[in-house]
Amino acid sequence: MSTFHDLHPGPDGTINLRVPLRGHQILDTPMLNKGSAFSEEERRDLGLLGLLPPHIATLEEQLTRTYENYCQKTTDLERYLFLTGLQDRNEVLFYCLLHEHITEMLPIIYTPIVGAASQHYSHIYRRPRGLYIAYPDAANIEQMLRNIPYSEIRVIVVTDGERILGLGDLGIGGMGIPIGKLALYTLCAGIHPATTLPITLDVGTNNQSLLDDPLYLGWRHPRVRGAEYAAFIEQFVAAVMRVFPDVILQWEDFAKQNAATLLDRYRDRLCTFNDDIQGTGAVTLAGLLAACDVAGVPLHQQRIVMYGAGSSVHGISDQIVAAMVDEGLTPDAARAQIWLVDSRGLVHAGRTDLSDEPFKVAYAQPANCTDEWVRAEDASGPFSLTEIVANVRPSILIGAAAQPGAFTEALVREMARHVQRPIIFPISNPTSKSEAIPADLLTWTDGRALIATGSPYTPVFYDNRLITIGQCNNVFIFPGVGLGILASGAQRVTDGMFVAAARALSTLSPARHDPHASLYPAQTEVRHASRHVALAVAHEAQRAGVAAACAAEELAQRVDALMWEPRYARLLPA
Missing domain, CATH: 3.40.50.720 (NAD(P)-binding Rossmann-like Domain)
Structure with missing residues (x-):
């Protein structure tokens, strides 16, 4: 299951995937679960007979049913919980649903509703996703990184929860941000979800309301500062470089006194950037x-x-x-x-x-x-x-x-x-x-x-x-930047790559053709925008000498090959 991102449709458009799991193990794996869409052959060969209703649903039927359920939710926070629950059950269906209703659902899975979800994180927690690395466990960071189910991680988004949007210190509740960001990597640029990893570095919190909350799930301790904080971050980065040497590490929602410092400290050691900056x-x-x-x-x-x-x-x-x-x-x-x-x-x-x-x-x-x-x-x-x-x-x-x-x-x-x-x-x-x-x-x-x-x-x-x-x-920027980095094989992220991304996105502004139109493309065009940005970033990486040169046609082919489309694979017993 570590090569999801390498799968491409065969001549008949079908993706075949051999899996070592059976029965409920498959149903409990979001990247494999198809719910009611498993075929008769899959149900027979994978130990699923009797575990599902008899009707074999199409993806279109599933989308209709799921959207009908979504529309019955009466608050944005309920809609957020519904979507994250779907993501935890069936990732292909989750991304298909988002694709069909991107303008409606993007504000739910990210800003502004992710802020409210992060504020209530410990009260709405359902099931784990990503890694929670707490300061007292600093000696075990490498082991934690090796505990994840998929070994070919290409993009990590990490936060310490201190400056979540404009809401301040939310402690472990900040995990909603890297989860949401990585969902956007997949939705907007096609980065395969099995190659992404959200991480929260729990170094405590200075939010007294969280420390006093009996349901708070984080480490109940004031924030670690100074040399101890720096040493912890160094242990984390060193472990990431050992376990995932080719990963993109994106820093997210760190306080201003740390954000620029960490970027400057590590930008020449691995492929990293700070999206807030x-x-x-x-x-x-x-x-x-x-x-x-x-x-x-x-x-x-x-x-x-x-x-x-x-x-x-x-x-x-x-x-x-x-x-x-x-x-x-x-x-x-x-x-x-x-x-x-x-x-x-x-x-x-x-x-x-x-x-x-x-x-x-x-x-x-x-x-x-x-x-x-x-x-x-x-x-x-x-x-x-x-x-x-x-x-x-x-x-x-x-x-x-x-x-x-x-x-x-x-x-x-x-x-x-x-x-x-x-x-x-x-x-x-x-x-x-x-x-x-x-x-x-x-x-x-x-x-x-x-x-x-x-x-x-x-x-x-x-x-x-x-x-x-x-x-x-x-x-409109970071998913395409990540896609361009991966496609070009860039070893470092330069400031010039972001200027190139900005200029590329600017050319897509509807206002350039109609002065009363939006300054930014419609969200329904975000995958096209991400591809456009990725090509600009990849070319700039080559120009700057942080990626090996190749023909423009080959670079475009690499970008397209990395853009995963959510569709069910045909599962075969290993």
């Missing part, structure tokens, strides 16, 4: 490039205010600078056009609290930058976000601070006074953390704003037209 940066850059095309003003001429200065803004800023440099600016000139605003106000060189945050130091505006600024009446203390917008007069405003409602009417109207097509991206997740609502942004800008959001929003009817709101969702 690099993936968010790339998908945001893709939307900005499309918006700049619609606005008719190139990126290097834009003035940008970033509300928030965490991991995601770090990645977005670096990607924007790289793109501006490609357009002819120097790195210093590009950084000068980005104004960061954190919880203490504008990031500038006159602040004394930036010494331990190299990212902020690199983007700090000059200490005297505000000397000639106009203040609001009766204002004192640090400049407010509205004051910063009024003085900087940005053409792009990005929200990644998880502060709902931060983009007020006064702020947005002030921005719109100075810009013909204001570009506004409130990208904080989940929906409850969004800095603004698209309908309000359109009203406050007289319909001129170019908008993308982190969580999904329904289309907005404004001025007798229906405006689709594009979702600045990493799902």
Whole structure:
């Protein structure tokens, strides 16, 4: 069962798979179970006679029945539990269902509902998936990695649960994130689910409500910090490199003080990236490039205010600078056009609290930058976000601070006074953390704003037209990046590969052909987008010398060969 990802249909379109299991062992294995769709021959040869209802269902019948059951759920959390339960029973049916209803179900299996599921993880836990590596078990990490049922793991997503979306420290509940991310690898880029592994590193939690919860499933201990934390991560990475030397290791939802540090520490030792930094940066850059095309003003001429200065803004800023440099600016000139605003106000060189945050130091505006600024009446203390917008007069405003409602009417109207097509991206997740609502942004800008959001929003009817709101969702980037890495055989992940991914995704923007259309492709097009991104990433890997060169046709064939389609195999006794 370790070679699922190598299986391809024969001349008649059938996939044959020999299995050593029988009876309930097969029914209890999600990658093998077909439920009521087992053929008469399979039921006879694999010890399934009498264990299933007599009717042999088609996949289409199963999909109809399953969707009917899904529609009977009355809350999003119930829908999430229904889908994860299906994933734990029958993975082929799970992915087929998602394919058929991707726009409806993507927000359920990932943002925003995965956030609520992670908050309640210990109360809705059903059955294990992935690995839980707790700090007290550090000496056994390699054994744990070898305990998983499939040996050919190609993609790992790992979290320590400290910064889950915009919800903060959820401890072991963070496991919902790597499980969801890897489901998207499969759904959106065809990475075979048997080659993926979600991992939670349980180093404790500082969330007192979790520590006090009698049902909490994690290690009941304050978070491990400092040298002990670093040593634990080193043990984990070293074990991964021994057991899975060719794996892609994706860091997910680590706190900002750890995210960049871990990426810098390990990026030259194995094939690794941080989706919160690099993936968010790339998908945001893709939307900005499309918006700049619609606005008719190139990126290097834009003035940008970033509300928030965490991991995601770090990645977005670096990607924007790289793109501006490609357009002819120097790195210093590009950084000068980005104004960061954190919880203490504008990031500038006159602040004394930036010494331990190299990212902020690199983007700090000059200490005297505000000397000639106009203040609001009766204002004192640090400049407010509205004051910063009024003085900087940005053409792009990005929200990644998880502060709902931060983009007020006064702020947005002030921005719109100075810009013909204001570009506004409130990208904080989940929906409850969004800095603004698209309908309000359109009203406050007289319909001129170019908008993308982190969580999904329904289309907005404004001025007798229906405006689709594009979702600045990493799902358009990281699955394709992973696919491109695997297809090219890249040994390392470079920043250039993410810029290439962003530019490739940007070319698919519907807004480039219709200025009232979404800045991002429809989610129904995500597999096409992932393939497009994968080819760009693979070519960039070759150009950068981290992958062996091959012909473009061969590279495309490799990408296509890796894109698994959910279909039942014909099971044969081993």
